[in-house]
Amino acid sequence: MLQSLAEHRAIELATGGVESIDVGTLQLLVAATKSAAADDRILALAADSATPMGRALVRAGFFTEAGRPLVPTLPTWTLTREAA
Numbered sequence: 001m002l003q004s005l006a007e008h009r010a011i012e013l014a015t016g017g018v019e020s021i022d023v024g025t026l027q028l029l030v031a032a033t034k035s036a037a038a039d040d041r042i043l044a045l046a047a048d049s050a051t052p053m054g055r056a057l058v059r060a061g062f063f064t065e066a067g068r069p070l071v072p073t074l075p076t077w078t079l080t081r082e083a084a
Contacts (some may be wrong), residue, residue, distance in 0.1 A: 001032055001043070010042035015053040026060055033074055044076040054079055 004011045013029075029045060036043040047054040049067060057063050062071050063079040071077075 012044040018053040
């Protein structure tokens with residue numbers, strides 16, 4: 001991530017392949033996102049609500065189950081709902 005942010009003004013993390021995630025990793029992603037913003041860079045994260053990452057973001061309080069963001073300091077994070 002650090003190398004990608006050094007080489008690019010913005011990167012987006014694809015989370016579709018995430019099978020499990022813990023709170024420590026979420027905290028690391030929050031810190032990296034805020035650090036990137038402080039350096040005028042963008043670290044974006046997108047997750048589908050039906051995936052392990054999406055469910056973890058809801059459980060950790062980053063989003064409502066409907067996908068509404070609850071942490072205004074992370075505007076580059078999105079939670080989507082894939083059509084069934």
